[in-house]
Amino acid sequence: MDGLRDLTNYWEIDVSVGANQFLGDLGGNKGIGRDGLKDYMFDVNRILAGASCTYNINNYSAVNLGINFAMITGADSLINNTGDMERWRYWRNLSFKSNVIEATGTYTWYPIMHLYHNRMELFRFNPYISAGLGVMHFNPKANLDGHWYALQPLRLEGEGFQEYPDRKPYARTVLFIPINVGVKYYFNNRFGLSAGWMIRKTFTDYMDDISTTYIDPTLFDKYFTPEKAAVAKQLxxxxxxxxxxxxxxxxxxNTDKDSYTTFYLRLSIRLDKKLYIYYPKL
Structure with missing residues (x-):
């Protein structure tokens, strides 16, 4: 026995820090660009920081509400061009960055503790898997002559233009499905540390502001002021x-949706249960 108490009905507060990797159309490794970890590049890792609260239903299940601030980026210029299919992305030479704010609600399951659900004490090491629903807000930007321009208002693929009726302006606040796998280690009855990996199933292809085809750049003159059209043409x-x-x-x-993945550490602090004092009636 490890001397760790039953978690049932206990709350925890959590703080997280992690490394984000954008998985979309920009950047990547040799060959045809794919979704998933095939195009993982350490050069574009960016930070995530977050806070959450967890309610432990019992020793093998919990619910969590959290908010994270993240940064993501992608750049075709970082591709190691070997002349294979990655050359098309390298020649394209697009780049972006974005801050992301996300809120999530997840259910967590600890399979080993579930297997030993009659045990009243915790194992120190507990693998877990969690899934739920999240909402994120992103805002892709690109650099031009030292100034960062928000890309969505520039409609670089003709979104909202009469000539492209199938291309509507994309939303920058969208739903996603977060999935976590990891392991949690309990130092004692107060502190625990999780090491995990979060992947996100999103429903947008515009986190990096690109999805379909180039358009006729003279259309920017039709829809924008001369100053805005000049910026759009360059970007x-x-x-x-x-x-x-x-x-x-x-x-x-445009057949693969954009996403980003996070490797993270999460410190959990267990809160004491509220003490109820009984006052006898006089």
């Missing part, structure tokens, strides 16, 4: 081979 295409950029030429793969 919509930044190719190393500008002769290959033409209207309706494929810019990105």
């Amino acid at each position: 919509y295409a930044r190719s190393r081979k500008p002769e290959k950029v033409r209207p309706d030429i494929l810019k990105a793969d």
